[in-house]
Amino acid sequence: MAPSRRELLEKAAFLGAALGFGQCWPGLAQAAVVDGDLRAQLEVCKPSLKPLQQLIAGNQRFMKAWAAAGEAESPDLRMQALQLAYGDGGCEIKPQALAKGQRPWAAVLTCADSRVPLEWLFNTGDGELFGVRSAGNTAFNEGVASLEYAVANLDVPLIMVLGHSGCGAVTAAMADAMLTPLLEDLVTPIRASFVPGNNLTEAIKSNACYSAAQLPKRSELLRKAQTSGKLKIQPAYFDIESGQVSLLLV
Numbered sequence: 001m002a003p004s005r006r007e008l009l010e011k012a013a014f015l016g017a018a019l020g021f022g023q024c025w026p027g028l029a030q031a032a033v034v035d036g037d038l039r040a041q042l043e044v045c046k047p048s049l050k051p052l053q054q055l056i057a058g059n060q061r062f063m064k065a066w067a068a069a070g071e072a073e074s075p076d077l078r079m080q081a082l083q084l085a086y087g088d089g090g091c092e093i094k095p096q097a098l099a100k101g102q103r104p105w106a107a108v109l110t111c112a113d114s115r116v117p118l119e120w121l122f123n124t125g126d127g128e129l130f131g132v133r134s135a136g137n138t139a140f141n142e143g144v145a146s147l148e149y150a151v152a153n154l155d156v157p158l159i160m161v162l163g164h165s166g167c168g169a170v171t172a173a174m175a176d177a178m179l180t181p182l183l184e185d186l187v188t189p190i191r192a193s194f195v196p197g198n199n200l201t202e203a204i205k206s207n208a209c210y211s212a213a214q215l216p217k218r219s220e221l222l223r224k225a226q227t228s229g230k231l232k233i234q235p236a237y238f239d240i241e242s243g244q245v246s247l248l249l250v
């Protein structure tokens with residue numbers, strides 16, 4: 001069978017990208033420095049609302065597009081519905097500015113699940129959200145360290161810990177199936193969050209709250225930032241079917 005137009009385009013794009021391959025170890029990466037001009041460009045996309053309100057407002061726009069996508073009859077029309085919302089509220093920083101540094105205004109610790117695309121969920125552009133991901137959105141060492149970097153070096157004022165409906169990692173933690181040693185390590189903190197008798201949705205929510213509580217316990221830097229009022233940590237839950245992100249009360 002002849003390849004489709006999409007397959008040909010994808011193959012051409014891959015070959016184009018292959019021509020741009022670079023070395024794995026070109027030397028030590030330079031730390032991002034935000035100069036005056038760059039800061040002004042990055043400020044173009046600074047949210048008008050407080051970070052948490054901005055995330056929720058962006059999610060409200062996504063929910064409308066998500067509902068429209070659910071009504072659309074083809075993949076193309078579904079993508080069009082999502083892009084309409086993206087153009088409506090998103091803001092894109094120039095690539096030339098992004099190449100010089102970043103000034104994200106919120107961090108999100110969430111699951112690696114492919115159904116949780118942060119920029120879509122919160123209707124944001126590149127350079128706005130600092131994403132840390134691992135299956136089950138646990139407070140794993142490298143993730144906590146990444147959040148320390150975001151708070152200390154990028155002045156991020158908000159960390160959202162986002163669980164989601166149907167989470168496979170929480171499902172695995174609830175089951176008795178044999179896991180690899182590394183997967184056992186991954187589900188151990190999820191199991192620590194469980195409340196006896198909880199169903200899957202309740203367990204996903206308690207896991208998000210537990211991870212959020214672990215951040216200031218495991219990191220002195222995050223604890224001090226939270227205590228001083230410089231940092232807010234907010235657990236939340238994403239329902240895939242409705243597209244809604246709901247805040248969880250601590």
Ligand SMILES: [Zn+2]
Pocket residue numbers: 111112113135136137164166167168169170
């Ligand atoms: Zn998950």
